[in-house]
Each structure stands twice: as structure tokens, then as C-alpha cells.
Amino acid sequence: MDELVREWTARLLDTGNVTALVVGVVALVLVCYRSTWRVLRNVVTIAHEGGHAVVALLSGRKLNGIRLHSDTSGLTVSTGKAHGPGMVFTLLAGYPAVSLLGLGGAWLVTADLARVMLWVCIGLLVVMLLAIRNAYGVLSVVITGAVLFAVSWYATPAWQASCCALLSWFLLFGGIRPIAELRGKRVRGRASESDADQLARLTGLPGGVWLGTWFLVGIAALVVGAQWLLVMPQV
Template sequence: MDELVREWTAQLLDSGNAAALIAGLVALVLVLNSTTWLPLRNVVTIAHEGGHAVVALLSGRKLNGIRLHSDTSGLTVSTGRATGPGMVFTLLAGYPAVSLLGLGGAWLVTVDLAHVMLWGCVALLAAMLLAIRNAYGVLSILVAGGAAFAVSWFATPAWQALCGALLSWFLLFGGLRPIAELRRKRSRGRAPNSDADQLARLTGAPAGVWLTCWFLIGLVALVLGARWLLLMPQV
């Protein structure tokens, strides 16, 4: 056990892993600090609503549009059967999408494909822009897409990797906080039409079950993503 701890410590002191660790600490502060979390939560909302939209299309539903609001809430509207697997999976997808995107980004950074991650973000945001139906949503997508494009086009590979790691960490940590926030809102009776409550009405499984599932998915993604970013050999 001591030998394993020494090996992990040596890996963490590697320059690449140290940079990833610092990026993780910065991301954690950004998520925990209310002042920075409020504006940056838009990034999480974009990923959340994008998850709803992608799964709605994959399940055969028609995507009518996405709205992003200045209070960092969002709404994805699709048409199709009001019940059944398509609707269930569409509602289910939002919260895990954030953590899974962070996990995917962590893997790409680890295998030295941060530029692919950044260009993927630009492509996904460009596609999402076509479905946005309000001015604030358009502005949010353009700002996020512009930032990803600027890093992918102008930054050196080292800075691309660092920014990719920071974004991955932010999504991994940021995927968990909204679940905790929703739990608190529900305990005060302030979110009767949340994704969890709609799933409860559709499936009969209590909303708490869905909250627990989302939290566990996010936690597993965080642990695995952290291992990839910190403990695997740098490419």
C-alpha cells in the first residue's frame, strides 16, 4: 500500500499531472464559490439542455427548440408521445449529460486529444445554435462557442490541454452541484415540475430515486475522470 501511495505521489508531481491537479482545484473553487458559479452555471445548463435535445432526437421525438434563460435555467421542448421510453430517456438525459461530457473531455485530454475536444465543443455548440429560440440563448452559445474556438485556434497545444482539463474538471464538479440544488428546492416545495418529478409521474419511481441515480452517475464520472487526469501516464 505504501509503495502504491509513493507511485501515485510521484505521478502527481509530474509537471503534466501537477497542472491537471491545479486545474482541478481551480474548477472546484469556481463551482463552490457562488459569485463565480452563477455566471458559469450557464455552461452546465448548455450541456444539460443539449443532453435533453440529443436524446430526444435519438428516441425519435421532434425537437421544437431550446431556451436558455438569464437565471441559468433552461427548457428543451420536443414533441412526440407524452409517455413511453422516448419521453423517459429524454427527461433522464439532462443531468447525466453534464458529467458524461466532462468524463469524455477528461479522456480526450489524457490521450493528448484536447484539440479534438475543443473542436468537438465548437461543432456541438454550432449545431445547438440552430435549435435556440431566444436571444439570451443565442448570446450564451456564441460566447461559449467563441471561447472554445479562440482556444482551439490561437492557443498552443499545452494551453489547449490545460484549458481542456479545466473544462473537464468544471463539468465533472459542476454536474453534481445542480443535483444538490434540486434536492434542496424540492425539499422546500419549489420545483414541482423538475425532471425528477416528471420522471416520477411517468414511471412511478419516486423522484428521490432519480436524484440518487443522477448523483451516483456524476460521482462515478468524477472519480474516473479524476483518475484519468491525475493518475494515468501523460502522453
Template sequence: MDELVREWSAQLLDSGNAAALIAGLVSLVLVLNRTTWLPLRNVVTIAHEGGHAVVALLSGRKLNGIRLHSDTSGLTVSTGKATGPGMVLTLFAGYPAVSLLGLGGAWLVTVDLAHVMLWGCIALLAAMLIAIRNAYGVLSILVTGGALFAVSWFATPAWQALCCALLSWFLLIGGLRPISELSRKRSRGRAANSDADQLARMTGVPAGLWLVLWFLLGLVTLVLGGTWLLLMPQV
């Protein structure tokens, strides 16, 4: 039985297209299934809040802290000018950050640099840990970082690539669901202080247009990243 499993694994990993397709289908199920989505959404929230934090720092704002909550919501607090390009970019960055991280991961997998993706994510999580201001946030970062470290340390290069392909697919697909969820919340009169609504008040551009823009960006990255993964020669 063990020999059959090893043989099946070897055949799967030698076939990049099949492995990437299976990883994509698994990620789709993980995102669409409520039972798996609820805990795994924390990964998306980490990427989302990390995007806010990075752009806040790049735009010259002071990062005061990040909170990750058990309901999978998050909050990044920074100080600086209350209006202007820096604040707009900081508010805008959260949703695209998830998809762009998935796109970057997809590219690294296709050029046989999965280990760079793993250690890069670990380094980003370590930096983010410094800014976390609540216990659940610390736990989320440690669990996520621990899982990535285990893959980077114990898995073979082929399985590292497959795990990174799975993570890339999950971010590419999972980056779209929170946008849809926010749209439904807003249609019921909830989430009045969402990123989209804050941008609307600051720029005069309707919140719905920000949602459409985020969703279109997510679709473009999904198509591009998915194409890279499906056409890679091997995993």
C-alpha cells in the same frame, strides 16, 4: 518578469500531474464560489439541455426548440409519445449529460486529443444554435463557442490541453451542484415540475431516487475522470 512567467508556465505545463491538480482546484473554487458559479452555470445548462436534445432526437422524438434563460435555467421542448422509453430517456438525460461530457473531455485530454475536444464542442454548439429559440440562448451559445474557438485558434497545444482539463474538471464537478440545488428546492416545496418529478409521475419511481441515481452517476464520473486527469503523463 516576462521570462519568469514563461519559465513558470513551461514548468507547469511539463508537469501533467501538477497542472491537472491545479486545474481541478481552480474548477472546485469556480463551482463553490457563488460569484463565479452564477455566470459559469450557463455552461452547465448548455450541456444539460444539449443532453435532453440529443437523446430526444436519438429516441425518435421531434426537437421543437431549446431556450436558455438569464437565471441559468433552460427548457428543451420535443414532441412525440407523452410516455414510454423515449420520453423517460429524454427526461433522464439532462443531468448525466454534463458529467459524461466532462468524462469524455478528460479522456481526450489524457490521450493528447484536446484539439478534438475543442472542435467537437464547437461543432455541438453550432448544431445546438440552430435549435435555440430565444436571444439570451443565442448569446450564451455564441459566447461559449467564441471562447472555445479562441483557445483552439490562438493557444499552443499545451495550453489547449490545460484549458480542456480545466473545462473537463468544471463539468465533472459542476455537474453535481445542480443536483444538490434541485434537492434543496424540492425540500422547500419548489421545482414541482423538475425532471425528477416528471420522471416520478411517469414511472412511479420517487423523485428522490432519481436524484440519488444522478448524484451517484456524477460521483462515479468525477472519480474516473479525475483519476485519468491526475495520472496523465503531461498536459
């Protein structure tokens, strides 16, 4: 056990991994600091609503549109049965989508595929843009896509890897904070139409069960993603 800890520590203190650790700390600050979170939470909302949209389509529902709002909330509207597995999975998908995207990004960074990650994200944003139904949503998606395009086009490979690591860390941390925020809103009785409460009405399981499930998924993704980013060769 001691040998394993020493080996892990040695790999962590490798120059590239120290860089990844610093990037992770920066991402954590961006998520925890209220002013930066208020702006960057739009990225989390895009991923959240994208998760709803993808699962809605995969479950056979018709996607009517996505709206992103200036208060960083969002709404994905789909039509189909108002109950059953399709609706349940659609509602379930939003919060885990953020963490799972961060986990996927972490894997791509450690596999030295940062440029691929950038273009996959840009492609997903272009597709999502087709479903956006309000001006603020269009602006949010276009700005996010423009930043990613600039990194992919102008940044050196090392900077691309660092930026992708930052995005991965941000999604891994950012996938957890909204769950805590939702819990607080539910305690104050201000989230009766939240994903958790809608799931509670559909399934009979308390909303807290869904919050707990999302939290565990987020923590698991963070642990695995952090291990990939910190102890595997990258940047």
C-alpha cells in the same frame, strides 16, 4: 497495497500531474464560489439541455427547440408520446449529460487530443445553435463557442490542454452541484416540474430515486475522470 499507493503518489507528484491538480482546484473554486457559478452555470445548462435534445432525437421524438434563460435555467421542448421509454430517457438525460461530457473531455485530454476536444465542442455548439429559440440562448451559445474558438486558434498546445482540462474538471464538478441544488428546491416545494418530479409521475418511482441515480453517475464520472486527469500523462 502500500506499493500501489506509493506508485500512485509518485505519479500524482509528477510535474504535469501537479498542474492538472491545480487546474482541478481552480475548477472546484469556480463551481463552489457563488459569483463565478452564477455566470459559468450557463455552460452547465448548455450541456444539460443538449443532453435532453440529443436523447429526444435518438428516441424518435421531434425537437421543437431549446431555450436558455438568464437565471441559468433552460427548457428543451420536444413532441411525441407523453409517456413511454422515449419520454423517460429524454427527461433522464439532462443531468448525467454534464458529467459524461466532462468524462469524455478528460479522456480526450489524457489522450493528447485537446484540440480535437475543442473542435468537437464547437461543432456541437453550432448544431445546438440551430435549435435555440431565444435571444439569451443564442448569446450564451455564441459566447461559449467564441471562447473555445479563441483557445483553439490562438493558444499554444500546452495552453489548449490546460484549458480543456479546466473545462473537463468544471463539467465533472459542475455536473454534481445542480443535483444538490435541485434537492434543496424539492425540499422547499419549489420544483414540482423538475426532471425528477416528471420522471416520478411517469414511472411511479420517487423523485429521490432519480436524484440519487444522477448523483451516483456524477460521482462515478468524477472519480474516473479525476484518475485520468491526475495519474495519466497529460498537459
